[in-house]
Amino acid sequence: NAGVTQTPKFQVLKTGQSMTLQCAQDMNHEYMSWYRQDPGMGLRLIHYSVGAGITDQGEVPNGYNVSRSTTEDFPLRLLSAAPSQTSVYFCASSRRQGMANVLTFGAGSRLTVL
Amino acid sequence: SQQGEEDPQALSIQEGENATMNCSYKTSINNLQWYRQNSGRGLVHLILIRSNEREKHSGRLRVTLDTSKKSSSLLITASRAADTASYFCATVNAGGTSYGKLTFGQGTILTVHP
Numbered sequence: 001n002a003g004v005t006q007t008p009k010f011q012v013l014k015t016g017q018s019m020t021l022q023c024a025q026d027m028n029h030e031y032m033s034w035y036r037q038d039p040g041m042g043l044r045l046i047h048y049s050v051g052a053g054i055t056d057q058g059e060v061p062n063g064y065n066v067s068r069s070t071t072e073d074f075p076l077r078l079l080s081a082a083p084s085q086t087s088v089y090f091c092a093s094s095r096r097q098g099m100a101n102v103l104t105f106g107a108g109s110r111l112t113v114l
Numbered sequence: 115s116q117q118g119e120e121d122p123q124a125l126s127i128q129e130g131e132n133a134t135m136n137c138s139y140k141t142s143i144n145n146l147q148w149y150r151q152n153s154g155r156g157l158v159h160l161i162l163i164r165s166n167e168r169e170k171h172s173g174r175l176r177v178t179l180d181t182s183k184k185s186s187s188l189l190i191t192a193s194r195a196a197d198t199a200s201y202f203c204a205t206v207n208a209g210g211t212s213y214g215k216l217t218f219g220q221g222t223i224l225t226v227h228p
Contacts, residue, residue, distance in 0.1 A: 056213075
């Protein structure tokens with residue numbers, strides 16, 4: 001049981017390049033989300049999904065796109081990378097279980113934009 | 115905007131001592147959760163306390179919640195070097211459906227010296 005798997009673990013981009021961070025979960029969780037973690041800022045929600053075909057914006061969505069074609073996968077796309085997007089990105093999933101919403105996190109993807 | 119603010123930002127103690135971390139939040143909540151993050155890793159769920167609960171225990175962890183003060187504390191008793199990590203509080207807002215969205219505090223860095 002792998003849980004939440006994120007790839008790549010590390011990535012360096014130049015300003016203006018695009019890339020996709022991959023996230024997959026094998027727990028059949030309905031909810032999936034992307035957070036970014038910056039020093040002194042805690043984790044901030046970028047986008048989230050409540051099921052296949054349904055996504056919505058979080059607190060800091062600008063510059064990012066998501067889609068959810070299957071229950072298992074929730075990729076995060078950076079269309080034109082900017083230095084401000086240098087961060088550690090975490091994908092998380094949770095079961096639709098009342099309001100509890102206990103998150104299972106991936107190991108993170110560290111992105112540097114030059 | 116960050117819901118939770120944690121105090122202290124950093125805590126350094128000796129093995130065997132107790133560690134107390136505090137979290138304050140701004141809006142009405144359904145539940146409050148504590149997560150742990152080891153260096154370079156993803157977050158791991160520790161404990162959840164609901165808004166109608168005042169105290170909860172799990173092993174060496176004790177969490178209290180004071181909804182009138184909008185605050186929570188996490189106590190780790192008889193700390194070990196392996197408890198060295200960052201600890202985050204996270205809240206699920208009251209009302210509606212949270213869809214797996216949590217609002218995180220900035221975290222407390224705990225260092226336990228052998």
